[in-house]
Amino acid sequence: MKNQRIFLLLSFLFVVFHAHADGLDDFIRNQMQKRAIPGLSLAIIQDGKILKAQSYGFIDKDGKVPVTTNTLFQAGSVSKSVAAMGALYLVEHQKLSLDENVNVKLKSWKVPENEFTTDKKVTLRGILSHTTGLTVHGFPGYTVGAKIPSVVQILDGTAPANTPPVRVDFVPGSRWRYSGGGYTVMQQLMEDVTGAVFPEFLKNKVLSPLGMKHSTYQQPLPPELVKLTATGHYNHRRLVAGRWHIYPEMAAAGLWTTPSDLARFAISIQNAYAGKSGSVLSQAMTRQMLTDQKNRDGLGVFLQGDSTTLRFGHNGRDEGFDALLTASVHKGQGVVIMINANDNSHMMGRIVDFIADYYHWDGFPVKRAKPAAVTVDSKTLTAFEGRYELFNNRIVTFEAENQRLFTLEDGFVDEEFVPVAPNKFTSTDRNVSVIFITDANGNATGFTLKDDDQGYQRTVPRIGPLANAHQTKADPDPSRTPKIMAALQAMVKGGKLLEEASGITLGAKRDFAGGMPEPETLKSLTFIHSENVAGRGIQRHESDVSEIVTYQLKSNQPDTYILVHLTSDGLVTDCDLVEK
16 A cells, blocks of 8 residues: 555656646747747756756758757857856966966967057956957858858958957956957967867867767867757748858857757856866856856856856857856756747747746746736827837837737747836736837837836837838938948948948948848838937947938848938948848
8 A cells, every 4th residue: 555655646746747847848839839949959957957858849940850959059159158167277277367468378369459458458357257348249150161261360350251350449357348259369369378279178178078978169060960950040030051150269159069068067067166076167266257257247157146046157149049058056957948040039038937937946037927907099009119229239129919019029929018007018928117208299209118127227219110011101312222222232241342332330331341141132222211310329330320211122031121220421320120
């Protein structure tokens, strides 16, 4: 009888666990379907061990080959965290110093000195924490078959590099600014002091010791690993040409890996922090790694939470791939998610929050009841539709439907907002509300964003309405359209054509020097709408935006609109492709 009771108890626990897991799996599949994500792979850490490794969907949108837990994904900027561990290993072995001028050990290339480096120098600590003043935010990589530059060519911005030179343009240590260029300097520094090629050094000192047997920094991938990879998809779910891009900027963006391998990396940090054996770094060095340097940035990882709920992690994006790693410092918990698509929604955050709620982790937003809705007339609701500048170069789009506002990301529905007052809407996913601001005519000019979880609020300016080809207006200035077309064509091509083009701001010329990946072709522009946004605080590529013109775009991509950002003197300073 006793054995029977034990058997019944174990059977009950088995059923409960699998029902629990099925609920999680159903939630993830629902999110993937809503966002048209081809494939997803994840690993969940509980009590310092991998509790669940699971894959969903397919390696591409054709839906023939399933993703497995051993399918390789590009990690994007999560590569930086793993590379940082290699750099800190060299610090512990006295090959590098956190606070020494990196030019002391650099041999193949030196950081060019200028007026910003007279008193303060570029250091490894500054590189790891994005406080060193180095330029180049990120890298687009190189299409398969293209000529690949050396690291020195990338650092100097010389052909065939497709990004500007990496240079210091503010006093090191004076402020924070994300720099993939800095990590590329670090890559060259690590090769110069070790005499080893970067992928081999990371394999020997970090990947293999941590059991990350499915991970490599090799760029391009060797043929035997190609068959294990997922295929990248852009935000509109078009396939990346050649399946993925090649990243010679390995430390910044070049890691191929799996969620389980990244979970092993996270567990090693948790163990080292607790003083347990089997880690690459000592407890003291790991605690430095997880100490806020500036702007909640440690050494190679970002930090969240307070002293009792502290988490470390990083997000990543390469062409066609997104990744997320977040793990607790003290509690042995964590999540790694990798997808074979660029997705600008809150999907991965929703999955993390769902997992945290499932396993009763603290330090995450508390799941709350759906807010009670009030009735808002359709005319008011429609007036709030449109695009808003959430952050610099980051748009949020609202569309009205069924007495609700929904955000659109990449043309797909993302987040639902319920009206709780005539001009106030609350998210069903997060403790976030938007309170719309209108002018004397009832036209929305922006909204106040209130985030209760983060404890802040700020004003978000309006860019303009949704595009509608059936509601065209006469172009108030048709003579400028050919000039804008010429400017956009130069921005697509980059290089000398862009350098010599007129009608473009200096910031746009600098930041689009390598060209724009899309649209690949520009055939014609049809005027749709113009919005005067002067004084709303919108800035693109270091220039104030005074007007945003919406055109229907005839190109290699069907049913596309382009938002052209103009300065007060009519210069093009940016553009955004949208679907409506």
